[in-house]
Amino acid sequence: MADLRSNWRVVLLVVMLSMSAIVLFVPSATLAGGEVTGPTNLQYGLELNGGTRIRTPVTGMSATQLDVQRDDDDVVRNVSQELGVPSLDVAVRDCTASNVDCRTEEGHVVEVFNDSVTPEQLVDVLRAQGITRIDGTQVTTEHVRDDPSPETYARMASSIQSKLDATGLSGGTATVASAANGQRYVVVEAPNREPEALVELLDERGLVQLSVRYPGNGSMQEEVLVDANGIRTVDPPRRSQAGSGWEVPVKLTEQGGVRFQNILNRVGFTSNRNYQSCPANASRTSTRNEDGYCLLTVVNGDVKGAFSMDGRLAQTIRSEQFANDPRFFFTAGNQSEAQRIQTNIEAGALPAPLDLDQRQTFTLEGALADQFKLNALITAIVAVLAVSFTVYIRYSNATVAAPMVVTALSEVALLLGFASIVGLPLDLSHIAGFIAVIGTGVDDLIIIADEVMAEEVSSQRVFQSRFRKAFWVIGAAAATTIVAMSPLAVLSLGDLRGFAIITILGVLIGVLVTRPAYGDILRALVTGDK
Known part of the structure; x- marks a missing residue:
């Protein structure tokens, strides 16, 4: 029997599965916060736990590409005094500073987070302070956007996420989304929370x-x-x-x-x-x-x-x-x-208030979410049984089919461990990703088995040669999948993002861990460690 050194990939897989079991079932074994009430440490999102989703814009306006020759704190103090608003409702960002990320903006950005101020009033105050555009022209209302800057939206989402985490809210998320007309929104999801409670949490500036x-x-x-x-x-x-x-x-x-x-x-x-x-x-x-x-x-x-x-x-x-x-x-x-x-x-104070009068609220009852959870579980079981039956019919050999199915399922176990340790709130899109990982994983394992077992394997050298040939094929397929899914994982495209993230993680785990481990198992089966 081969020693542990020659089968280190299988040992690595077993160790990782053991760690996944620990973070899945041992209380307080995860890095994520939030209250866990089920038998596992998994957290569930809105679609599997019920709760509330609120989409709302941020109150305020912003003037961009400004030429400000004075200290930012002086500008904040003077603008707030002239407009009669608290200094907390005025922000000045120097986009030329190395430690300030203004994305595509240039010069300075001046923002006012108070709905009692009009663009005309802001323009008058900026002119009175001697502030012009970076091209030397006067500031007009055409240069004032009826919306805070993208950086403020990003900071709002981060601050709200911190507030959700501080409440111990399991699975709560805060992200930024954009409509077709360019209007930005902060989207907050809170599983197991009523709309009134979430609005109360968001309505406070937190100062x-x-x-x-x-x-x-x-x-x-x-x-x-x-x-x-x-x-x-x-x-x-x-x-x-x-x-x-x-x-x-x-x-x-x-x-x-x-x-x-x-x-x-x-x-x-x-x-x-x-x-x-x-x-x-x-x-x-x-x-x-x-x-x-x-x-x-x-x-x-x-x-x-x-x-x-x-x-x-x-x-x-x-x-x-x-x-x-x-x-x-x-x-x-x-x-x-x-x-x-x-x-x-x-959590700290929110950079700006939310315009909750313009909010859109979506609520999902817990009973319906439980039904989704049950249907997702049934679908996953049916998928596993279908894959197992197909593999067995293909090879008519349980010693070949069983390791293949177990290896594919181990990818799902590792993904669940990852989701548990980082506190990823699972939704239906993630469940679809798990099912896709099972399918693509078995596809790759079939490629390996067919390539290796096409003819009799006379030695480990022959096995390694055929395994490397098959691994190049599945490696290229994995790279293609990652490239295709990357835009979906990066862009804010709702459920498609969760599906893409799970699929990419599953492909990486398969190529780096489970496929090589299956190769060691198959080598022991077909060569007898010759």
Whole structure:
């Protein structure tokens, strides 16, 4: 019997199948997040799990190919002040910078993410700032697109994906799609989630800040202490240790801790017991604390919590020791608000708001999705039985047909392991890809068997010669398949993309792992390791 070294391809296949079994069935053995409720670690998409798909544009407009001779931050500040919108609703991108990807754009791009601003107003402000086109001409409304830039859409999809992942939503995806008229959309899929819950998640910009409110200059002043950029880690919500309500513990970055400490000391928050002067139920518009100091948890501009500070922590800040271990917490009225704060901190704020008034919603009931799942399973079983029967009829020899079918099925097992470890949400398109992989895999194995067994094999040298000849044929066929499927895998073409990805992965696994392993098995069968 040949030693393990001569059959290393079979050993490699067995090891990979063992690893696939582990990531498929052992809890918490995958790299992907998300809650897994079934017997395996596989995640399912909308078509196999039910849920909601929302397609919506992004609110805003963009002026491109601009010649901006000033600092980007100055432009953002001036444009936001002139238009009367928050600075978060204005973005400036320098497409000439090496670290900025503007794709086909040139010069600068100025974007405004606020539906109260008209193109005429944006043009007037740009002209007032002395901003012209890169060709030296004046900016007009013809140069303003009634849509944010492609880069903003890409960042929106990435941010929403982070928000979906932070919620532990299994199989949730966010992508960018385009209509025939050029209008772009963000497409969000959320299995096992009702439309109202998904809209609530997407309707929040996700801007979380901790601010301090204090009396000064005859009126109440407010200053931001820390936002998501100043937070290093965030812990799960817990019940407040000081009383009712909930809190979200965080650890600040070194820079965030120093800023937090310096501002509180500068405004007098930590002196004269001011840290205990915030009344209960205080809000941004409350008049009950005109003479008091408050720390505010602010989410998307709305105060979700107002509170005082423990005396020991105030002493630590006053002695400038807080920055050595900058830990604090955001407060919330209930557990749901606290979890939303945690999600927004972990995912970060969306670059722009979504125009959910223009959304298109598709909902699939869980019962119908279960029916799709059952039908897909039945189809896969029928395909396997049909392939097995055909192969057996072709060779009338179970010792040849059985390894062929098992090898083809091992490709599916490896693909399922890959889908499990990366958290790929399976849909009907992926199931179709699995069935196609079984068919093409068996085709290649038949080519190998027919070439090798055309005549009697007298030695391993003869076997290797015939196997290499057959492998060149299936290698060329695999290359053709990959080239043909690559555009479908790259472009945003809906279900065709999932089918193409699974097919390409199946072909690669077959050429690199399973076909060579089958060659070793066939060699042992026909040569007896002669």
